[in-house]
Amino acid sequence: MKHLISALVENEPGVLAHVAGMFAARGYNIDSLVVGRTEDPAVSRLTLVAKGEDAIIQQIRKQLDKLVHVLKVRDHADEDIVERDLMLISVQTPPGRRAEIVDLVELFRGKVVDIGARHMMIELTGPEKKIEAFINLCRPYGISSLARTGVIAMPRTPQPDGPTEEKSGTTNSD
Amino acid sequence: MNPDPTASIESSSSATLTGAQLFHRALLNQGVEVMFGYPGGAALPLFDVLHDSPIRFVLVRHEQGAAHMADGYARASGRPGVVLVTSGPGATNLVTGLATAHFDSVPVVAFTGQVKSHLIGNDAFQEADVTGITRPVTKHNALCRDASAVARMVNEAFFVATTGRPGPVLVDLPVDLMNQPVTPGPGHERPRLRGYKPRRHAHQGQIAKAAAAINAAERPVLYVGGGVIISGASELVRQLAERGNIPVTTTLLGLGAVDETSPLALRMLGMHGTAYANYAVQESDCLVAIGARFDDRVTGDVTKFAPKAAIIHIDIDPASISKSVNVDLPVVGDARDALEHMLPLIERRPRQAWFARIEQWKRQHPLKYGHGEAIKPQAVIEQLGRLTDHDALITTGVGQHQMWAAQFYGWRRPRQMITSGGLGTMGFGLPAAIGAQFACPGRLVVDIDGDSSFQMTMSELATAVACDLPVKVVLLNNNFQGMVRQWQQLFYDRRYSASRMVNPNFAALADAFGATGLRIDRPDQVGDGLNELLTTEGPAVLEVLVDAEENVYPMVPSGHGLDEMDLGSLA
CATH class of the missing domain: 3.40.50.1220 (TPP-binding domain)
Incomplete structure (x- = not known):
């Protein structure tokens, strides 16, 4: 099962090496790992996506928590969260088909950020499923190159009345 | 050791001190009495402050020995063992010792010299990425980047090493920062470990x-x-x-x-x-x-x-x-x-x-062994147990002799058996015994060792002689890496690949080091041999030529359940 785990870590040199080294040494597989600053300059947020049985995920969580510079670890598996991945994708634009690609970009609320004679670079954000759906739709045109940031996430504030306007992975809202 | 690293530390905010002086003062505040290590270029400012220090510095013969001594000191006393070595090879030589301490949860604090800050990453002479190399074998490590943070980093290292599940902590100290005069602000020595909260109380x-x-x-x-x-x-x-x-x-x-x-x-x-x-x-x-x-x-x-x-x-x-x-x-x-x-x-x-x-x-199914023409190693350990009233502090190398010691000495009290369990580090016994002897000066410390393990770190006999430590070594010599040979006998059709040892004359070797060397090779000499060893003053080695193809039993073959034991020929 896919788990999204986030950790607050001290913004000290070498922290990423401690985290990455621990994963390598223990043989954990991670799909993505993102580290970025937070509102507190002394603290960074690390978000990782890992797949594995519950026992493995538990170990990952505990081993992360054991690192001296890690402040807090949270597994978002059973939480209502907002997750976002940012992608830059360069799609080939066969003659006469540029307009349909632009239509696709608009449907996904993406942005065309660079246009050349035969390529178009598109920026798209959203939950992983949306990003992957867009990639699949672009394949027939030919993908020249692709870069993704990996997922960052945050739990939603619990709402007292009714469901929230967006469930992760079901709409294209930014 | 003070469990609260902030409690007894005097403030040094007004004075101007070098990084090395701050380091030394922090060690004194931590109650450090003895350190093990080896000097070198990038560590010279640190060695200079130790020249007229009340801290006793034990000069080893190889940095691995220093790490094992600090480890033995910590296991014998419950207090952290402290190591100081230089950059590059000095630091990389610690790796086995740190990994040994890490695996067995031993509080060791290691300080390593490092090349000048501006040369880090430049492939300078005797440079190594020490925090990178030691990350997987320490509980925590850190590189100092600011001379005024030295005292804080020392205190953090001791705190992390000794609390929660203990373990080794390494602090890398660039030489320029150790020479640099600084005037640290108030509270500069206070640990800042927001993410480290060792749990104590169970639910x-x-x-x-x-x-x-x-x-x-x-x-x-x-x-x-x-x-x-x-x-x-x-x-x-x-x-x-x-x-x-x-x-x-x-x-x-x-x-x-x-x-x-x-x-x-x-x-x-x-x-x-x-x-x-x-x-x-x-x-x-x-x-x-x-x-x-x-x-x-x-x-x-x-x-x-x-x-x-x-x-x-x-x-x-x-x-x-x-x-x-x-x-x-x-x-x-x-x-x-x-x-x-x-x-x-x-x-x-x-x-x-x-x-x-x-x-x-x-x-x-009691523990047992046979008797024959040659000395049985189990008999030597059993007799050592009796002669020392089961009260000696025992260290071991790794292999058959270690298992026989575990089985036959007869254990009575905690911190009596000091052995490398998790990592299984051959060569641990002698330096660990030296460290344990520093922790417990009045006690009898005996290293039960094997011929192969002993040779990995035997140069530390020179350290024992130089420090006039009365450590004793019972060296069970079967002219094999016994445990490797046992596995080859049982699982590889007696093909003794690279496990046969051509050994020196251990008793003469001990004499050459300035220790006392003794040797026995007949069962009727065991009692007298052990007695002579135990009554010899100063460091001494008793080489015991034992039955070469004796095996350790019971044995649960790898991959079997605990009840699927091989009880050996005596079952």
Whole structure:
């Protein structure tokens, strides 16, 4: 099962090496790992996506928590969260088909950020499923190159009345 | 050692001091009395402040020895062992020693010199990425980037090394920062470890559940590891066993937590454990692991381990819980704290049927060995136990002699057996004995060693002679890497590939170092030989030529269940 785990870590040199080294040494597989600053300059947020049985995920969580510079670890598996991945994708634009690609970009609320004679670079954000759906739709045109940031996430504030306007992975809202 | 690193530290905010002077002052505030190490270019400012320091500096012959000495010092005393070496090769030579301490949860604090800050990453002379290299073999490490942070980093290192599940911490100190005069601000020495919160207190509800499960059990077994010795819970384990009437087995690192003369003692379990300990674990309906981590040398095939037991696990490290064996009832916390709260809830049960079975196993399968023309190594250790009243501090190398020591010395008290368990580091015995002797100057310290292990670090005999330490070495020489040979005999058709040793004359070698060398090779010489060794002043080595192809039994072959033991030819 896919788990999204986030950790607050001290913004000290070498922290990423401690985290990455621990994963390598223990043989954990991670799909993505993102580290970025937070509102507190002394603290960074690390978000990782890992797949594995519950026992493995538990170990990952505990081993992360054991690192001296890690402040807090949270597994978002059973939480209502907002997750976002940012992608830059360069799609080939066969003659006469540029307009349909632009239509696709608009449907996904993406942005065309660079246009050349035969390529178009598109920026798209959203939950992983949306990003992957867009990639699949672009394949027939030919993908020249692709870069993704990996997922960052945050739990939603619990709402007292009714469901929230967006469930992760079901709409294209930014 | 002061458990609160901030409590007794005098403020040094007004004075201007060099990084090295701040370092030295922080060590004194931590109560450091002795350090082990070796100098070198990038560490010279640190060695300069030690020149007229009250801290005793022990000059070793190889940095690996320094790490093992600090380790032996820490295991014998419970206080952190401290190491100081230079950059590059000085630091990389520590790696085996740090990994040894890390695996066995020993508080070692290592300081390494580093090249000048602006040269880091430049492939400077004697540069190595020491924090990178030692990250997986330390509990924590850090590179100093600011001279005014030195005292804080020293204090953090001691705090992290000695609290929670202890372990080695390394601090890398660039030489320019150590020479730099700084005027640190107030509170500069205070640790800042926002993310480090070692848990101590166990959950009361879990403790009550565990006590209820133990009380309800018909065939309980206490499975006691090194964590019990680290937390000082040995006496509480004894009380728990006696109050509840529960048999106790210990791991290699748990030896000494329980007096083996107790009728409740099952002695060591695992690959070379007693048959009765292994049978008891396999038949148990409630296995209580305390400060132990279900190592593969203890469990054998995990899928066959303690199949009938509900497993209770008391451990301070949450990541130890359900790591290799699924635990039914975890109690996360310090063993002493948890047992203090559990003890009043434990009720005495007769468990007559259970003890009758254990007695039968003990009668049928005692530890034993044969007799012959050559000296049996087990006999030497048994006799050493008697002659030292089972009260010596014993260190070992790794291999057959280590297992025979575990089986035959006869353990009475905690911190008596100092051995490399997890990493299995050959060459640990002699330097560990030197460190232990510094921790316990008045005690008899004996390194039970093998010919191959001894040769890995024997240059430290020079350290023992230079420091006039009365460490004794009982060197069981079978002219083989005995355990490798045993496996080759049993599993590789006696093809003794690279396990035969051509050895020096150990007694003459000891003499050449300035120690005393003795040698025996007949069974009737064992008593006199040991007596002569023990009454010799200063460092001494007794080489005992033993039966070359003696094997360690019982033996659980790799990948088998604990009850699928090979009891050997004497079964």
